[in-house]
Amino acid sequence: xxxxxxxxxxxxxxxxxxxxxxxxxxxxxxxxxxxxxxxxxxxxxxxxxxxxxxxxxxxxxxxxxxxxxxxxxxxxxxxxxxxxxxxxxxxxxxxxxxxxxxxxxxxxxxxxxxxxxxxxxxxxxxxxxxxxxxxxxxxxxxxxxxxxxxxxxxxxxxxxxxxxxxxxxxxxxxxxxxxxxxxxxxxxxxxxxxxxxxxxxxxxxxxxxxxxxxxxxxxxxxxxxxxxxxxxxxxxxxxxxxxxxxxxxxxxxxxxxxxxxxxxxxxxxxxxxxxxxxxxxxxxxxxxxxxxxxxxxxxxxxxxxxxxxxxxxxxxxxxxxxxxxxxxxxxx
Numbered sequence: 622x623x624x625x626x627x628x629x630x631x632x633x634x635x636x637x638x639x640x641x642x643x644x645x646x647x648x649x650x651x652x653x654x655x656x657x658x659x660x661x662x663x664x665x666x667x668x669x670x671x672x673x674x675x676x677x678x679x680x681x682x683x684x685x686x687x688x689x690x691x692x693x694x695x696x697x698x699x700x701x702x703x704x705x706x707x708x709x710x711x712x713x714x715x716x717x718x719x720x721x722x723x724x725x726x727x728x729x730x731x732x733x734x735x736x737x738x739x740x741x742x743x744x745x746x747x748x749x750x751x752x753x754x755x756x757x758x759x760x761x762x763x764x765x766x767x768x769x770x771x772x773x774x775x776x777x778x779x780x781x782x783x784x785x786x787x788x789x790x791x792x793x794x795x796x797x798x799x800x801x802x803x804x805x806x807x808x809x810x811x812x813x814x815x816x817x818x819x820x821x822x823x824x825x826x827x828x829x830x831x832x833x834x835x836x837x838x839x840x841x842x843x844x845x846x847x848x849x850x851x852x853x854x855x856x857x858x859x860x861x862x863x864x865x866x867x868x869x870x871x872x873x874x875x876x877x878x879x880x881x882x883x884x885x886x887x888x889x890x891x892x893x894x895x896x897x898x899x900x901x902x903x904x905x906x907x908x909x910x911x912x913x914x915x916x917x918x919x920x921x922x923x924x925x926x927x928x929x930x931x932x933x934x935x936x937x938x939x940x941x942x943x944x945x946x947x948x949x950x951x952x953x
Contacts, residue, residue: 623708623711624653624655624707624711624715625655626655626656626657626679626681626704626707627654627655627656627657628656628657629656629657629658629659629660629662629665629689629693632654632656633662633665633668636668636670636671637668637670641670641674642670642673642674642675645674645675645676646674646675646676646722647675647676647718647719647721647722648675651676652676652677652714652715652718652721652722653676653677653678653679653710653711653714653715653721654674654676654677654678654679655678655679655680655681655707655711656678656679656680656681656693656697657681657683658680658681658682658687658689658690658693658694659683659684659687659689659690660687660688660689661687661688661689662688662689662692662693667692667693667696671696671697672696672729675722675726676714676718676721676722676725677698677699677710677714677721677722677724677725677929677933678696678697678698678699678725679697679698679699679700679701679707679710679711680693680694680697680699680700680701681701681702681703681704681707682694682700682701682702683702683703697926698725698728698729698925698926698929699926699929699930699933700926700930701930706934709934709936710930710933710934713905713906713933713934713935714933716906717755717905717906717908719750719753719754719755719908720750720753720755720756720904720905720908720909720910721905721933723746723749723750723910724905724910724916724929724932724933725929726746727742727743727746727910727916728916728920728925728928728929729925730742731925732917732920732921733917736860736861736864736865736917737861739914739916739917740854740855740858740860740861740914740917741855742916743910743911743912743914743915743916743917744851744854744855744912745851746910746916747851747854747909747910747912748847748848748850748851748854749847750908750909750910751842751844751847751850751909752847753908754908755907755908756842756907756908756909757908758908759906759907759908760841760842763838763841774791775791775806776790776791776792776800776802776803776806777789777790777791777803777806777807777810778791778828779806779810781820784819784820784821784822785820785821785822785823785824786810786813786814786820786822786823786824787824787826788807788810788811788823788824788825788826789825789826789827789828790803790807790825790826790827790828790832790833791827791828792828792829793828793829793830794829795834795837796829796830796831796833796834796876796877797827797828797829797831797832797833797834797882798833798834798835798836798837798838799833799835799836799837799880799881799882799885799913800837800840801837801840801843803837804857804859805857807859808857808858808859808862811823811859811862811863811865811866812862814862814866814869815862815865815866820869821869822869822870822871823866823869823870823871824871824872824873825863825870825871825872825873825886825889826872826873826874826875827874827875827876830876830877831875831876831877831878831882832873832874832875832876832877832878832882832886832898833874833877833878833879833880833881833882833885833886834877834879834880834882835877835879835880835881835882835903836880836881836912836913841907854912858914859885859913860884860885860888860913860914860917860918861914863885863888863889864888864914864918867888867889867890868890869890870888870889870890870891871889871890871891871892871893872885872886872889872891872892872893873893873894873895874886874892874893874894874895874898874949875894875895875897875898876895876897876898876899877899877901878894878898878899878900878901879900879901879902879903880901880902880903880904880911880913880915881912881913881915882900883900883901883902883915883919883948884902884911884913884914884915884918884919885913885914885918887914887915887918887919887921887922887948888914888918891950891951892948892949892950893949893950893951893952893953894940894943894944894949894951894952894953895940895952895953896940896952897940898939898940898943898949898952899937899938899939899940900931900937900938900943900948901931901935901936901937901938902915902919902928902931902932902935903935904932905932905933905935906935910932911932915928915932916928919931919948922946922947922948923946923947923948927946940952
């Protein structure tokens with residue numbers, strides 16, 4: 622079954638129903654609301670329920686200048702321009718309805734007053750999903766990996782050159798997958814940078830073929846329980862520290878910038894990409910949401926609707942589009 626976009630008049634009538642919040646939800650079998658925004662809506666108000674649904678809302682906008690689009694599009698979670706784009710979002714939401722709803726609800730909160738508040742909210746949502754059926758099903762379907770060997774070399778290279786601190790992700794054999802050891806090393810280095818005013822610039826890059834291929838999948842599900850995982854995420858947070866030094870931070874990305882690879886980078890004051898860089902948020906396919914700060918860092922750069930599109934569709938974004946969206950600041 623594929624969701625068909627409702628005409629705006631029909632959608633407004635459905636949303637006035639007191640039962641709409643239950644009708645459009647994962648538990649009621651309609652995990653997505655799609656509405657075609659064309660024509661003139663007259664003086665119809667924006668329904669309060671649109672921001673309350675326990676399901677993502679998608680606006681199909683073929684003509685951005687249509688009165689209905691100009692008035693209503695900004696109130697939806699995602700805006701698409703074609704039936705094929707709607708189908709892409711619809712397929713993802715129907716496959717992972719609970720995580721999709723959590724993502725939409727979290728992004729609707731808007732920009733929190735502090736980075737800390739945004740990271741805590743994201744981590745709480747992420748932890749809830751770690752205990753949910755969609756993540757458990759993904760975890761159960763993964764091949765069993767052998768226990769990882771203890772790393773013989775440091776996962777992060779740190780060097781000081783005058784007033785510059787240079788940090789290089791150094792797990793090239795694993796495309797710099799974001800492991801607990803790499804996180805801890807990055808946190809320690811950023812703590813140093815945050816406490817030392819003589820460091821005028823922090824440069825972060827990656828060794829090998831990719832900047833960072835996202836979280837180390839071999840470690841997913843390794844935490845003793847979701848509550849402990851939340852405590853660790855909010856205590857040892859590279860995102861919080863990178864945000865605290867953003868005015869001094871330059872991140873150079875190349876190759877795969879997946880999950881944490883772009884979520885963390887987006888906190889920096891300046892992100893420079895090579896032409897071969899590409900970006901993706903794949904967490905939804907695992908029954909999760911971005912958990913390295915992406916629900917905060919990406920909306921601040923590209924807005925909540927484009928962030929939701931990336932996460933719900935799982936598409937790869939090339940460097941040129943990332944520059945146009947201002948996800949990165951330059952291509953070199």
